[in-house]
Amino acid sequence: MKDVLLLLTDGFADWEASYVTAVLNKPGTGFRIRTIALDLEPKVSMGGLRVLPEYSVKDYQPDAKPAMLILPGGTTWLEERNVPVKELVAFCVRESVPVAAICDATTFLARYGFLDHDRHTGNSLAYLKEGAPEYQGEARYVDAQSVSDGNWITANGTAAVEFAAHILEKLGVMEGEGLQEWYTIFKKGYVPQPE
Known part of the structure; x- marks a missing residue:
């Protein structure tokens, strides 16, 4: 069983990772969701869900390399208190662990x-540049709902389903027609019947 880390901040956008966590945590996928935060205090999502993290960033010592780090967006990503998260991201980069970020978590990464060196997206190029004045990746910005490039998956805040699809594909949980059918169900609410 491989761990997928879900990083929680105060005010995290609970819906942005809900599609993918529900699939990954199913029996038989080979994955399980583990929550991590700056500390072990409960984190309250934008929707009012109170979640008790399993690990703290400061004390995290994995038994085995995690399969992925997922960073949902939220209301506090640009606050200084979240700076220590960059060490967890740097650990993932060093260990070739894929990192998936959506909404304001992409601004944090920027x-x-x-x-700066891989194709990516975010809420918009202007938004990334405003929230991350040091950002140097403008030439690699892609105006898309979600982008997967190497060990990075990025998405804008309206792309929870596209974000989930890229994660499921990257982890090998779904692919091809099965992934397309899953995507269509959650994006359109139905599967078109063949004519």
Whole structure:
């Protein structure tokens, strides 16, 4: 069983990772979701869900390399208190652990130079540049709902389903027609019947 880390901040956007966590945590996928935060205090999502993290960033010592780090967006990503998260991201980069970020979590990554050398997206290029003045990745920005490039998956805040699809594909949980059918169900609410 491989761990997928879900990083929780105060005010995290609970819906942005909900599609993918529900699939990954199913029996038989080979994955399990583990929550991590700056500390072990409960984190309250934008929707009012109170979640008790399993690990703290400061004390995290994995038994085995995690399969992925997922960073949902939220209301506090640009606050200084979240700076220590960059060490967890740097650990993932060193260990070739894929990192998936959506919404304001992409701005956090841009602020610390993680997106300067790979294709990526975010809420918008202007938004990334405003929230991350040090950002140097403009030439690699892609105006898309979600982008997967190497060990990075990035998405804008309206792309929870696309974000999930890229993660499921990257981890090998779904692919091809099965992934397309899953995506269509959650994006359109139905599967078109063949004519």
